[in-house]
Amino acid sequence: MENQFYTKFDCERVEGNLPGNSDDYRTPFQIDRDRIIHTSAFRRLQNKTQVFFSGEYDFYRTRLTHSIEVAQIGRSICNRLNRTSDLLGSDYFIDSDLVEAACLAHDIGHPPFGHAGERTLHRLMRPYGGFEGNAQTLRILTRILFGPDRGMNPTRALIDGVLKYKTLFGEVENQKNHFLYREQSDMLNFMTEGTAFPDELAPGKKRNAFRSIECRIMDWADDTAYSLNDIADGIEAGFITVDAVERWAESRDLDSDDAAVAEELLSAIRKSRVESTVGKKIGAFIAAADLVEHDSFLSDKTNRHRYRLQIDPAVEKECRVYKSLSLDLVFRTRQLQQLDRKSDFLLERLFDAFAEEYVVEDRGEKASFILLPEDDQKLISTQTSEADRARIICDVLARMTDGIATRTYKRLFDADFGSIVDLV
Numbered sequence: 001m002e003n004q005f006y007t008k009f010d011c012e013r014v015e016g017n018l019p020g021n022s023d024d025y026r027t028p029f030q031i032d033r034d035r036i037i038h039t040s041a042f043r044r045l046q047n048k049t050q051v052f053f054s055g056e057y058d059f060y061r062t063r064l065t066h067s068i069e070v071a072q073i074g075r076s077i078c079n080r081l082n083r084t085s086d087l088l089g090s091d092y093f094i095d096s097d098l099v100e101a102a103c104l105a106h107d108i109g110h111p112p113f114g115h116a117g118e119r120t121l122h123r124l125m126r127p128y129g130g131f132e133g134n135a136q137t138l139r140i141l142t143r144i145l146f147g148p149d150r151g152m153n154p155t156r157a158l159i160d161g162v163l164k165y166k167t168l169f170g171e172v173e174n175q176k177n178h179f180l181y182r183e184q185s186d187m188l189n190f191m192t193e194g195t196a197f198p199d200e201l202a203p204g205k206k207r208n209a210f211r212s213i214e215c216r217i218m219d220w221a222d223d224t225a226y227s228l229n230d231i232a233d234g235i236e237a238g239f240i241t242v243d244a245v246e247r248w249a250e251s252r253d254l255d256s257d258d259a260a261v262a263e264e265l266l267s268a269i270r271k272s273r274v275e276s277t278v279g280k281k282i283g284a285f286i287a288a289a290d291l292v293e294h295d296s297f298l299s300d301k302t303n304r305h306r307y308r309l310q311i312d313p314a315v316e317k318e319c320r321v322y323k324s325l326s327l328d329l330v331f332r333t334r335q336l337q338q339l340d341r342k343s344d345f346l347l348e349r350l351f352d353a354f355a356e357e358y359v360v361e362d363r364g365e366k367a368s369f370i371l372l373p374e375d376d377q378k379l380i381s382t383q384t385s386e387a388d389r390a391r392i393i394c395d396v397l398a399r400m401t402d403g404i405a406t407r408t409y410k411r412l413f414d415a416d417f418g419s420i421v422d423l424v
Helices: 026-036 040-047 064-085 096-105 114-128 133-144 156-162 182-192 213-236 242-250 254-271 274-288 313-331 335-357 376-381 386-399 402-413
Strands: 289-293 307-313
Touching: 026 096, 026 114, 026 156, 026 242, 026 335, 040 064, 040 402, 064 096, 064 213, 064 274, 064 307, 096 213, 114 386, 133 182, 133 386, 156 213, 213 274, 213 289, 213 307, 213 313, 242 254, 242 274, 242 313, 242 376, 274 289, 274 313, 289 335, 307 313, 313 402, 335 402, 376 386
Parallel strands: none
Antiparallel strands: 289 307
16 A cells, blocks of 8 residues: 655655666665665764774674664654554555664764764864764765765655754854755755745754654654663763762752652662663653644645654653763763863864865975875865865765774874785
8 A cells, every 4th residue: 555645755866766667676765775774884883983982892882883773763663653643544654664764874974983073073174164963964865975976866855854954054153063064055955845944944943943754753763762872881881870870960959850760770770770771761762752743834745744743741851861961971071071082183183184185275395195095086186175175075084983083093193003004
């Protein structure tokens, strides 16, 4: 039975629809998902930091395992809504393959070293248009996934599903994050099929809050995964202990609900039942999402903008407690901050070396060196502005894993490291 929830508008692709193939049993959204999974960009997430540096121990989550967990949670939310919501039916339902594709792709644009790496690249790229993980995800999917100028030709629904932010860089003063690149305005135009955003959706928080139902599901699945699983990793790493949680709770004016969350976590740690407790919480967070009707300026074009998620306020509040715990007891610790400082230094040195070689026009009498792969060098040679060349350098750094970034730094700056047989 054909799903009436989606139309040709949703399935249209950026570069035109694929030629017909009667032998292909897959839907357009299954093709999107499959294309993401079988790429080096997706595989590289296995060596990119989620919380703790990848490769330190087998237990801790990487960007890859996090993305897989988000995809599982996203599918479960989708399946539950399709079974329980009176607004959906057997021939009118949210596509779980599309949701899975958006979840698997949501972090594909993140650079090495987690959010610290993202902040560093944005600081370095600010004169050239900034850096943002969500914008880089869109750039990868639409421009560079399969080569210097070849994206995966995604559907409109997938683009909309990963686009958490719809404000362009420079539209809001002093933007630290949550934007798209200026040159991605064409993708925004494609997403709305040329329909302008209404005045009430001004650039900034209001426009960024405008999301398709699949994007909303992906975002809640992401919140669920990192708020709960970051806690589990923090406990395993020894940052979140009984004493630490008790001190944290005593130092804050917690209401009875927040205090109950902290006490439940303490009980799980004391009884060594962290993983089972987290598993139950994931189920509760999935069940906390319900579908409600929501009219928008794109509702006449697509059912994806006729609905939004309504999250149980008590569960949202609980989620914020877990995020606060992780921020205070893990991310703001001396140990993590030292690693963030190291990654900031490392990425800045790499960026400066590449920019000096390839971005700045006037090199004076400085010697010239080959520092990048041939395809990247050829692409840079065709760019006519410093900003365009800097964007290619940013692509190079953003696609690096933690390990490759570290080895590249050592090869360039450590006199005792590297040999002619190094291939990476």
